Amino acid sequence: MEDYSRNDLISVVLPVFNEELGITNTIETLEKYVQSQPEDYELIFVNDGSKDKSPALIEQAQKKYDNIKFVQFSRNFGHQLAITAGIRYTKGDAVVVMDADLQDPPTVIPKMVEKWREGYQVVYGKRKARDGETFFKKFTAKMFYRILDSMAKIHIPVDTGDFRLMDRQVVNVLDQMNEAEPFVRGMVSWVGFKQGAVLYERHARNAGKTKYTLPKMMRLAMDGITSFSDAPLKLANVLGATSMILGVLYFLITLFTGFSTLTFAVFLMLFLSGCIMITIGIVGYYLFRVFEESKKRPLYIVAKTSGFENNNHPEV
Structure with missing residues (x-):
């Protein structure tokens, strides 16, 4: 087992798309959480082409908190590519991916960190309840996870989203996977390493509406199935x-x-x-x-970054 230091840096990646109604609360909640933890934290927000005031609110919060870093896409490239970009900008010994709507509560992160210190290199959040969602959304999500797991050539844990902690070694491998249509949770399962789950109850959104409409959910399902199954x-x-x-x-x-x-x-x-x-x-x-x-096009285009040392990062 590796000897982890309490001075480890934990990077938290948060894709953002039109979250102005709740992003300030998300930032304040996360900052309150990280200040009570023994580890150091950096919060990397990736703006995926928001049309509202989300970018301005994040930049305003940067004036108050020096651990906030900001990556802004030139347009909307999609949730999975926002995660991909955010991961590539991290410096942490471990990386946590979570949505910016607080449906995945920060209070779960210490449990993930604890399992990481036990030697697990991937710790994914497994939902035992989904508050604030319709029966249709719950039923289709449940069916999708089970169909995907039965069809895929690898084991993709059921009832899990992108909320997870990954060791730096896993992140370095993901950085090498330059897929145009990424399905991140499947890619994390594919790379292997020692993986474990933390059970939690997914909260209802604190503000705004879900950005995963039925067409987007179907597209994500098709990407997942065609990426890992014939x-x-x-x-x-x-x-x-x-x-x-x-x-x-x-x-x-x-x-x-x-x-x-x-x-x-x-x-x-x-x-x-x-x-x-x-x-x-x-x-x-x-x-x-x-x-x-x-086509070998860039996966995404970064319009600007802020909060990073010298902002010396690739734009594509």
Whole structure:
């Protein structure tokens, strides 16, 4: 077991997108927490193209607290890339990723740090309750985690989001993974190392509305599945084989019994067409991911930074 010092630096990465209603409370709550801890903390806020006053409020807080650091994207690049960028700006011996809406309570961090000191290199928050969310959101999230874990070639813990602590060694490996469409929680599972969970109750938002709309949730689900599983491609093969078997059965029925109905023919045609379109869609999504990777564009563009030493950091 490594000998950790109480003077360790813990970096906290917080993606921000239109959180002006709650960002001040988040900053004050976090600062009150870190001042009571034995470790040193740096808070790295990554503004993911907010259109409200979130950036101004963060910059205002920097005048009061010298441990706040700020990374501002040139536009909205997405939650997962905001996490990716924030991680790359950290200097801590361990890095905590959490949302800026306080749904993931800072009071869980000491438990994560404790397990980290026990030798765990990844400590993820596992939700035992989700307050303030609709039945639909809870049900779809529960199903997604279980479907993803069953389909993926690696074990991705269920009921976990991006709220986690990672050792510097893990962060250094993640820094080398330059994926255009990152699925961070899957990537953290993929790198391995000793990983453990801390159970907690996820709070309701203290202000504002969730930024993860249904389309964004579906996109995240597709990114997760296609990043770590080839099951959809195998499903395309199954659909193709099923279509072929139904076609043969229909041919045999009409050949030996003379049975022929327009309804069944229309059903078969629509079913086959559906299978073809689904297959094309699945293959197309995988090709899209390959296409995105092949362009080699910067993952994100940083418009400016503040709070860092000399602000000497890469802008892409």
